Structures are given as C-alpha cells and as structure tokens.
Amino acid sequence: xxxxxxxxxxxxxxxxxxxxxxxxxxxxxxxxxxxxxxxxxxxxxxxxxxxxxxxxxxxxxxxxxxxxxxxxxxxxxxxxxxxxxxxxxx
Amino acid sequence: xxxxxxxxxxxxxxxxxxxxxxxxxxxxxxxxxxxxxxxxxxxxxxxxxxxxxxxxxxxxxxxxxxxxxxxxxxxxxxxxxxxxxxxxxxxxxxxxxxxxxxxxxxx
Numbered sequence: 001x002x003x004x005x006x007x008x009x010x011x012x013x014x015x016x017x018x019x020x021x022x023x024x025x026x027x028x029x030x031x032x033x034x035x036x037x038x039x040x041x042x043x044x045x046x047x048x049x050x051x052x053x054x055x056x057x058x059x060x061x062x063x064x065x066x067x068x069x070x071x072x073x074x075x076x077x078x079x080x081x082x083x084x085x086x087x088x089x090x
Numbered sequence: 091x092x093x094x095x096x097x098x099x100x101x102x103x104x105x106x107x108x109x110x111x112x113x114x115x116x117x118x119x120x121x122x123x124x125x126x127x128x129x130x131x132x133x134x135x136x137x138x139x140x141x142x143x144x145x146x147x148x149x150x151x152x153x154x155x156x157x158x159x160x161x162x163x164x165x166x167x168x169x170x171x172x173x174x175x176x177x178x179x180x181x182x183x184x185x186x187x188x189x190x191x192x193x194x195x196x197x
Contacts, residue, residue, distance in 0.1 A: 059175050067158050075158035083174050
C-alpha cells in the first residue's frame with residue numbers, strides 16, 4: 001500500500017525531475033515507537049532518484065534541488081528523508 | 091544576541107561542528123547517530139550541539155544554512171551537508187580529504 005505522503009513525494013519528484021529511476025521507500029515501520037514516529041506510518045522515507053537534471057551538479061546542490069521540489073515535506077511533514085540522487089551512468 | 095548570531099559564533103568558533111539531535115553518546119535519531127559514527131571513524135576533534143535542548147537553534151539552523159533537516163555538519167565555517175552527503179563523501183574518501191585540507195585536529 002502506498003500512502004498519501006509517498007504518493008505526494010513521488011508526484012513532486014516526477015514533476016520536477018522527469019526521473020529515469022525513482023523509488024520512494026517507506027522505512028517508517030523500522031522506526032516504530034522512535035522519536036519522530038507520528039503514528040501515521042509515513043514518517044521515514046528513503047528516496048532513490050536518477051535524473052539527467054543532476055548531471056554536473058554537486059552533492060549539496062542535488063539535495064537542495066530535491067528538498068526544494070519537496071517543499072514543506074522534508075523535516076516538517078516527514079520526520080526523516082534520506083536522499084540518494086544520481087545522474088544516469090553514475 | 092540573535093539566534094543567527096549565536097549560531098554564527100558556534101559555526102565560526104569550531105573547526106568541526108555537528109548540529110544533531112541528542113549527544114554523541116546518546117544520539118536521539120538515526121541520521122544523527124550515523125553522522126556521529128562517521129566523525130568518530132574519521133577520528134577528528136569535533137563539537138556538537140544538541141538542537142533538542144534549544145528550540146531557537148533547532149529552528150534557526152535550518153534558515154542559517156537554508157537546509158530543512160538535522161544533522162548538519164560545518165567544517166571551518168562552511169556548511170558541508172547532512173548525513174546523506176556525509177556518508178557519500180566518507181565512502182568516496184572526500185570527507186577525510188576535506189578534514190585534512192582544513193587541517194582539523196585529530197580527536
């Protein structure tokens with residue numbers, strides 16, 4: 001089951017980066033009861049994204065781009081978001 | 091003193107500083123725990139700030155670096171990144187290189 005937050009993350013990233021690979025992995029179950037578990041089951045995510053938009057872009061800038069595309073999700077509506085951003089061929 | 095000035099003093103007053111949730115001995119978040127483990131592995135001297143003990147810094151650090159999450163690593167006054175970037179740089183040997191170039195003291 002994909003929850004509403006995961007769907008929102010996916011939609012925003014598809015719109016922003018036209019990714020050639022995208023996986024939004026919900027890690028929330030393994031953090032159940034920890035700090036940041038808000039009981040929604042959608043508190044912790046890992047995003048794997050591959051897009052030509054990241055070619056020649058620094059690590060810091062890639063994460064900034066992803067964070068910007070996700071608006072108020074990282075750190076506010078989602079407690080924990082790990083981002084692995086790469087360009088095709090890396 | 092404003093929160094931004096307080097943060098600025100901490101960032102500029104320490105060669106390596108990690109803003110984290112909890113303390114190096116008792117990290118309160120998986121990402122902070124990972125960041126601490128990387129710094130310990132590098133064997134460098136670092137300062138840490140527990141943002142859970144200070145709501146002003148917890149919010150202020152996010153606008154200071156224009157970065158929405160914690161942990162945050164600063165070396166010689168420069169924002170390096172969060173735990174994903176730390177891990178990628180560590181694995182590529184780039185974090186050790188950065189510490190060496192910045193002439194950071196060993197722990």
